[in-house]
Amino acid sequence: MTLYFAYGSNLLPARLTARCPGARALGPAWLADHRLDLSKPGADGSGKATIRPAPGSVTPGALYHLPDEELPLLDAFEGLGHGYGRARVTLDTIDGPTEAWTYQALLSADLPAYDWYLGLCLAGRAAHGLPLDDLMALPWMPDPEPARETGRHARTLLAAAGFALSGLPDARRVVRSCTDPGLGAG
Template sequence: MMVAVDSTEKSCLSADGEDFFYFGYGSNLLRERLQIMNPSAVLVSVGCLKGYKLAFGLFKGQENHWGGGVATIFPSPEDDVWGIIWHLKAADRQSLDEQESVKHGIYSPIEVKVEQEDAGEVMCLTYQMNCFNYSLTSPLYKEVMCTGAKQNGLPAEYIKKLNAIRTNNYNEITPFTMQVRDILQHLQINTSE
């Protein structure tokens, strides 16, 4: 299902009961991952955030349930970050903030202009990590990102760049990693049938 985008300059940061557009560039490239806590998420289009760079880190060096660095963005005039523009219902704003640990100060919501492939710019909510230390991501996190990038048709050159990301060797089994691995396994079964 696709949603038409009205590219007006209306702010998407307020939690005032309005539907909003969200730019996912990390684990939320994968629809099934995003919909765990945000079931209203509907794909709008592939988008490109110009003037930002993708990085991986840990909030103040603290460990997380992914077992390694997670995605963030930071301004970098020469770089671009590709991702997915999602349309979400207002009711999912709080759960999205919770998923991104806004209350704990790990990520902050920011408003960005994202270029759609064929339909101009749209204002989107996204998240940027606060006080992060660079860290290699886990193989599982990278797999979720790469699967989501392929699932949603990000440019082949960008997918190649994601596939080249170095990872740590974290492979511990936890309830969280089991849930994510089940999602990935289900996707592999469905695509091979």
């Protein structure tokens, strides 16, 4: 059994189980003295989530159980050694301190996330009852290639989870679609 801390797009249960079918959410978790930002450069030219040391800050996320044989699958999806490194972290959970693996960017760039990526992060937070406010301060933009396969797949996952991101006029609409079932149902 491997314990994994998800804080970005893997927070959405459907996203993580599409990558690791045996993944099971154990509950919310918080990483003290770290903040989430979107400074990890993605292969598509957009920013992806990572964690950075930041005394006094807290990054919310979820603790997952992964079958040991699925950790290499997640390593491959996360670009272990190329985009992310794996890090051991101590989390605060409702059951007390817990150690888990997570991923942290190896490189840093000043890039906005695409709307669908931020949507995955927001929907994941909403799925675990976690706060959304800090995500709204992060830079994002519509994907300039709407037919991009990763964006289409993300929108499919979001729709299956009850969230729609098409035609978003601004970041406040993303939050409302994640928190208001009337706006997010699709």
